[in-house]
Amino acid sequence: METSLRTKALYVLLFFLLLALLPARSFAMEELKVGYVPGTGFLEENRPGHMQGNGYEYMEFLSGFLGAKFIYVPCINWWEAGDKLNTGEIDLLPAMPGNYKTLPFAQRTDHVIARFPMELVVQDDFSGGQVKIGTLDYNYPIPSLPQIAQEHGFHYELVTFHDPAEMKKEFASRALDGYIQPLLHPDKEERVLALFDRVSYRLLLKQGRPELFRRVNAAMDELLLNQPNIRNRLNDKYERSKGFPLVLSPAETAYLQTKPTLRVAVLIQEKPYFYQNENAGWCGATKALMEQLEKDLHVQIEIVETSTPAEIQRLITRGTVDLVADVPSDFSWLDGLGLIPTQSYLDIGFVPITRHGADLPEKPRVAAIAGLYETTTFVKAQYPEEQIIYFPNWTECCQAVSNNLADITYLPRAAVPYLLEATSAYNLSAGTEQIFSSTISIGVSKNADLRLWQIINKEINHLPPRLLTDALTHGAQESIRFSPRYLLYHYPLQTALLIMMVMGTIIGLFYYRSRTYNRQLAKMEKLACTDAQLQIPNMRYLEHNIQARQQSNDKDHPSYLMALSISCPQENNHSRAQWTESLQAAARDLNSKDWVQITVAGAITGELLCLCTAANSQQILNFAAEFITDSEQPGDGQWQAGLCPLAGQNLATTAEKAALACQAAKAKGAKAKLWDAQLEKSLSQD
Template identity: 60%
Template sequence: MGNFARTGRVILLLLSLLTLCLPTSRAATETLQVGYVPGTGFLEEDRPGHMQGNGYEYMEFLSNFLGVEFTYVPCVNWWEAGAKLARGEIDLLPAMPGDYKTLPFARRTDHVIARFPMELVVQDNFSGGPVKIGTLDYNYPLPSLPKVASEHGFTYELITFNDPTTMKKAFMNHEIDGCVQPLLHPGKKERVLALFDRVSYRLLVRPEAPELFARVNAAQDNLLLNQPNIRNRLNDKYERAKGFPLVLSPAEKAYLQDKKVLRAAVFIKAKPYMSKDSHGNWTGATQALLNQLEKDLDIKVELVETDSLEEITRWLKRGNLDIVADVPCDFSWLNGLGLLPTQSYMDTDFVAVSRHGISLPDKPKVAAVEKMFETDNFIKVTYPEEQIIYYGSWAECFQAVSNGLADLTYAPRAAVPPLIQTAAAYNLSADTETVFRNSISIGVAREADIRLWQILNKEINHLPPRLLSEALNHGSHEHIQQLSPRYLLYHYPLQAATTIFLTMTAIMGIIYYRSRSQRQQLAELERLAYTDRRTQLPNLLALEQNLPHSLLRLQQQTTGSACYVVVLTAHISDFADLYDSELLTRSQLEAANVLNDKDWVLATAAGMDPGELICLCAAVSSQTLAKFIADLLTDFHEQPLTWLGGICPLADTTLELAAQRATLACHYASADTGWVKLWQPQWENE
């Protein structure tokens, strides 16, 4: 028994240790059921398993502050959603439209989830008169609808529907002339006649769940403390980003019909905002905006070209401008120019620009454009006046920093690459961090009709998605197509150096090849000029060219001794013409080799005539030299051809003249008179 007891205790101990080693499971996360009606655009499953929409994103942020997970339950219509909430099948119902009298039992949370205007959608051929307007039986009150009807000249009969699907079907079948619904699909193509009566969306909770109601209110409080702009951000993302319908009042339409032409100036004239292309046409994001104004408002925008803020001010004071594009959305700053800003249509991020690889001093000199918004509201606030240097444009500021006249400047991020190219300041680089942001709007002349300001605000909401961003991206990357050597050198130093090295190597190779070819050609010409064509022996020109060298060598070899120098012409006798040229050439080459082996022969060359050799000979005396030559010619007689020779002392004559005289002496030589003859002066007179 003792052993069994001990064994049991060991087993229990092991089981305890095993239990401690096993991972503990997390407490299950609380799950709440959230009801929604598909097709509203507020909370949708746009594809299987993927939810999206203004309401969905709000609820997901809220779930983290509430500490729960949401499961979304689709309902056929709001009546079914209300019934499920009453039965406890769902816990929360967001965005229940209407005045909530249809669900008197439900409690509304304190905070609004979102606010949307109601829209009156009409048929494309709508022209007024008595019409039928559809509405939902749980819809919001419509206190402004009579005013809308009066403004647009129609009377109406309200037709009530139980759910939006039935109402939409009746509208598509032209059973009704229009319908009233929340503006939840701003990108749709339907004709919207009017927007009115902004209404709020809240969360509904059952009265039987007071603890949940308190928790949801507290979670919404925390959400708004952490993300106070969540409603505006979601509206921009899901509504404004899609482009609101352009809905103009009859008074606004009348203004445009009378106006026809808007005279406009542009505040920012730099790529990619506004600049001229190679054909002289205006291009850029601002031009895209002005083109869209012309298209949507059916008016002509006439651009007034100005070069400075002072010139814009003068045009405004004269009443010659209606609008100024790309101005900062700052009422106080624009008031001094006589402009009223619209809502912003674009944000411009300013970044710091300095010389690449150069550290900024403790008190940097800042290049700034005088009387610009960013100068007044950031640079002057950040830096003392003594550190600021004013220039006339951003391009001049870039040049100043590039040349070391300033240490730093600020410019819109999108404009930095084109400005670097314009100023050829490729030693500059921009920081990645945004220093300050400037909201851009359209400035409307304060003397203009207020309807113009209202129209432009509506038009900004109506701008197509990505219109300005695509124009900015296209303009800021155009500079890549205009590469310059300085751009490549600064941005791709290794590649540029390699390219330059290879280019120079290729050029030097070409020069060397051409030079070598030219030298070879000259050498070949020189060889041909100094070589006998038949025998490839040096000719008389070569002999004459080398004469100083030969005489110098002779002088060095016979220092202190007398020397007798003659020109010998050796010639095959006339009957040699009977032999073939190959035998003649071979005999001439053999004779030249024999002569070159003689110590007393300084140089040997081919003569002008076939079978002729000319030699420069030297000996201590004329008798010795004559004996050498006679012996030589005797040896030549062993060849099948007969050789004759003529001699002329070089003395003070030229080599050419001595060769002529030696040739003349050779003609007087024969078997009868002697194989070799010395030139005689009287022969020249014969």
Template identity: 45%
Template sequence: MGRNLRAVFALLLAFFLCLIPKAEATENLRVGYVPGTGFLEEDSPGHLIGSGFEYMEFLAGFGNWNMVYIPCVNWWEAVDKLSKNEIDILPGMPGDYSTVPFAKRTDHVVARFPMELVLHENLASRHLRIGVLDYGYPIPNLPAVALENAFTYELVTFHDYADLKIHYTARQLDGYVAPMLRTPDEGRVVALFDRVSYRLLIRTDRPDLYNKVNDAMDQLLMNQPNIRNRLRDKYDRSQGLPLVLEPDEKAFLQQKKHFRAAVYMPHKPFLYKDEESGEWQGVTAVLLEQLEKDLDIEIEIVEGDSLENLKRLVARGTVDFVADVPCDFSWLKELGLSPTQSFRTIDYTPIIRKGFPLPQNPKVAVIEEIFPTQISVKENYSPNQIIYCHSMEECFRAVSNGRADVTYAPRSVVPYLMEGSFTYNLEALTESFYRENISLGVSTQADPRLWRILDKEITHLPPNFTQNVVLQEGTEIAYSFSPRWMIYHYPLLTTVGLFVIMGLIIGVMYYRYYMRRRHMMAIQQMAYMDNRYQLPNMLWLEQEIKGIWEEATRQEPDSHIYVAVFDLSSRDSMLELYSRHSLDKRLRETAMHLQEEDWVLQTAAGINTLQLVAVCQAATMEEMVSNAAEAVNHYGYIEHDSARISLHIKVGLCEMKSDTMLLMSEEKADMACRKIMGTMDIVKLYDEKMDKYLHLEQHIESSMGQALADGEFAVWYQAQYDIMTRRIVGAESLIRWQSKEMGFLSPDKFMPSLEMNGFIIPLDHFVLKQVMMVQKHRLTNGQELLPISVNQSRLHITEDGYLRRMKDLIEKYQLPPGTIQLEIPESMFANFNQKSYRDHAVFLMDSLHKAGYGIILDNFGGGAASLTLLDYLPLDGIKISASILYAAQNSDGMKEVLSSMIVLGQKLGLNVMVGGIETVEQEQMLLSMGCHTGQGFLNSRPVPKAKFIELLKERNGE
């Protein structure tokens, strides 16, 4: 049963399928073509292009064909394939079709191309070899072209176009004649003539195919009547056609050379002046520049602000042509102009207000005299609907403010007009109201050749030439923003942005005010506060002293005001034993304790480090001294490892006679403090006897620089000798000052001041140069060189450029290593326990030693320097302090210390010397301990250079 049902169903289905009409089957149509002709090409495998290819594909739709393209080597091979029925149709064969008797041409022309004469540039001969193809091109006008261009010729026939091009490229031909399918790659087109028709060839024995192809071509042309022109523009004019001028046209251009052009549409992006350079810019300017380049002429732009002015310029012959006018012969005749063919199309678009639809009878704002108004607007609007304006900007403003409902403008001009008229509430509709073709308008008074030349030039330009320029110009408006534009387009965003900007401005102003205030506070703090101790400094105290004085004298008018300077008596040893941070902390605490005392009015940081200044009040001098001593006992210690260790604070006092004498009183108190340094006294009151010392110190500081320049400082020498033989083994250089005003000054009078104010640094360098000159003189004269030591201040450890200066000196004088020895005091290494300081000191000493200086550790044992210096520093010798020698004379314990120091130095391979020898007993004691080198008054006092040289001759036998 099921089988029968399925059979019945299958029969019914077959019956219904038979009733459905069958679609006509697609027929393959074999199309022959010759590559390289430009009519039909294969630019990549399987991809065909060309005007012939597109034409055949459109034709296939009307004939229900599937085109199959078969390449041929040349036209003769294509004809042969057609004769053998290997192809069905042959499109685009040029030449005399009578050469193909077995084929018949279609009724309609596929394309028409002029013949082109292409010649090489700069031909030497006027008799030319011109190549032609044997297809039988009709070229009857070639003799006239030759006559016009003043040459004779002979024709060379080729069977293959490719072969012709090979001979032409190799310059075996002067030129060739062929249909102009594309712009030539090289050479120049001299003439265009004798247009050739391209048709389709079909065998005569296939009338059905012939009739079907003709019918399909009829339908194609009815549906696409402009297909030939469109394909010609797309392929043949895409790169522009050659510009071929007649001899008389060339002569006219050479004679005329300079032309003047007016402008009909002076708007962006068509034509405008650059605001900075004043040069013409825009599409029309680019077009005119191209005309100048192609025609080798000069074009001057003449401004015309209205149509009436344009008429006057043309009528008077002031201009030769107008650059951009509507392509309308009737309208331009009234202006005295003739249009060339069109080179640009402009779409006029409606401009309305945003959010306002057009009413039924809208009012339109226009310029009365322009072409669109005459041709289109007046035909579509009644006179009472039209509002006339003087410019496009006025038309836009009329719509913007509601006086009109609509206006019309070229689409590419709209953004610029909105920007220029500030009418951001307008918008352009998408549909065009009117399309206008633009051409060059040539004056009817001008030479007729000018019209022909400009018309050919327009043909020479690619169709998209001006459109590309419009696109480039149009990008400018995209970045032309203004506040008004932003408000119209983005009101909320603009409002928020304005608030943000205002907030930023206020924030920046507040920040600048805040930072200025902070900077002023920081400057004030730097000026009036000591950053190290976080205490007011002397500058602040000087500003406030008047108020402090008045308050103190008001409360206790019979009391006295004193300035007290609290200073560490042995700051170098303190710094070595304790960190700077610990001492600074303790000094701040001491200042706080002093400030809490009733007799202390104000404390401040002193000018020097580890120094406090206090303004105090007491009834009597005795009470002031007692208060200061008691304060030292209470606060002058530091706690270390649960032990209280004295800081050895010394106090200098000076009574302040008035509130204007703070600084002078502080100097005197500081002088009194220095007077008791190294003594057991704690407090010292300034007295008048110290004025002489203060005067001397001030005089020293004021005259030391000039004294060095005037040669008042001199280098003396003290011999270092062998204790057993009395032979001189070296010397120490010492500085002496013979002042013109103060007389002879011993070092103890001026050295402390120079050490404190830093003048010791240039003085040390002076001594070093003098010693080097002495050694260089002895070396040059062949005399014995004994090492001479030069003292170096502890300040050199922080001197900028110290190492460089020392190396420069040793390189300048070229002395043997070790002949100059540097006596380095232990005090230079006060902070040796700090790694950064220690690394710097070791690097400095190593560098000096490698440069050729001997390194001697001076006053060894006299201070509190660590014995680790002997390990870290590159020492050549040590000079044991005279204080150890003096103490060893009266103490067996110190004698053992001295002996141990000598043995220690010798075991380390160092030269050991003892200074300060004054008695024979001291010499004998040193010899018994194994020390053979000494220095002191017993052997020789410091003497000038000349006396030292005499002593050297006497002792050493020179």
């Protein structure tokens, strides 16, 4: 047993020893150097350490099938790249533009990496005649150039350059009227007069490396088997996405001069594709497309209003319209409408619409629009005819599902929010994944001149990359009015919480404003009912409270109004302050008496008024005299009191009589005097 363990340990040790002795390259991915020329647009380092471009992506996909890691080596120009390939400084040279015979030591792979047209770039004021055209000494043959010159009415002299930078410098100085190069920068600002002689780009290797050549060809075979559309996809991503230059032939330009107005119908008239705003003006992505056609082709677009495919067919038959926008890219289907589709410019994904929370039955009723491409190609292929219910438009399809007349319908994803809002069908839900998509193009009347179809195809290639997506995004950003019904259907808990928060906020605001108002009112009321000098209640306060105090009095204890007066001091700050303190102290002492209910400042300076209660007149006189006797006399002053029963009299009259009684007490040197009939009679005689 011990011997067996030792043997196994020895085998393991020998295995790791062999691994250590093997060459390191056996475990590392093979590295191959790839040459490229910066600035060509095919393969670029757009920022330090970051590569991009048609050629770069193709080579990176190829590296996976080749099992190699590519190291990219920049070269000054294609001649230097060829020299480095010859000397072995690089292993591969992708997409060298030009005549490969200029590199006799190189061999081409079997498959094409990409294809690009040649372009003739001319000065903005190019008008023909005898011109000088620049070309590169390694450029592709240009057999179509004589025909281009004949069509555009010019004769040319070719000027050959070794360096593309030198050629463009001569063009910038206007020493050249134009130059020829592959179309690798479609978004350039220069004027492109013509595109011609579409040429192929291949991968170059140095002869004498048959094994690498075989492996590269096999890897390219494998790449095309797994990604057969890779060249078209990369071309769309890096070339077409930038917007091709609009290059019209003289015949096409002449046609547009005879056709200043194009009449266009639109098949999809739903927001955000094509719709009318509040001012009856057309808006949406299709409107942006029409405006771009007007701008680029220098024509006037006239919108012909339609509503159904059948109506469009009648307009086409009568020759009323030239183009129909937003039609499916289906030659066979459009043939029945008398149209020919252009290349596509938009994909529209359709999603299912069902009632929120409802299970789809085994045989659902489907709401659809009769005659639509989507109905013919998808709905009828998925459901038997007896389950399909036809409606004139998508709005009524939504309403049918909402009202339980149908169980499901299919709508364009981008139009769903607007259709639900327009129909108030907030009990509906849209699927998150599109079920099918429709590729959209412009339909050209079969009766129209073929040049119109060619022109529109070129214009679609020329569209700004983000024209339609930006227009659709702008439409999606427009305000959608989410009503309480919509929110309650889709977000019941959140909506309830939101309503509670809003109501709580409103109630809180009302409470705060009411409390603030009451505080301010109370503050103003207090200010109005307070004597400014003595800072005690005044006659207004007494008026507001006297009725309640009288009602609370015992019937056996009538109410009296007492006027307590002290002679006003002479005008000096010390005596006035002392006098004020005496009045305030007297008011505090009076309020502490059981027989005094309210003490306020009187209307006359130096006077206090008290609402008092007593069993009878004699008792109230005794209370007043006792208070005066016990009170400290202010300086040279002397307190006198006048009293008057309150029963049956208003406050002002009673206060006046009490003040007169007080004066009578002062005249007679008495402490207190009660208003009575005798006093009233004596005052009337005076």
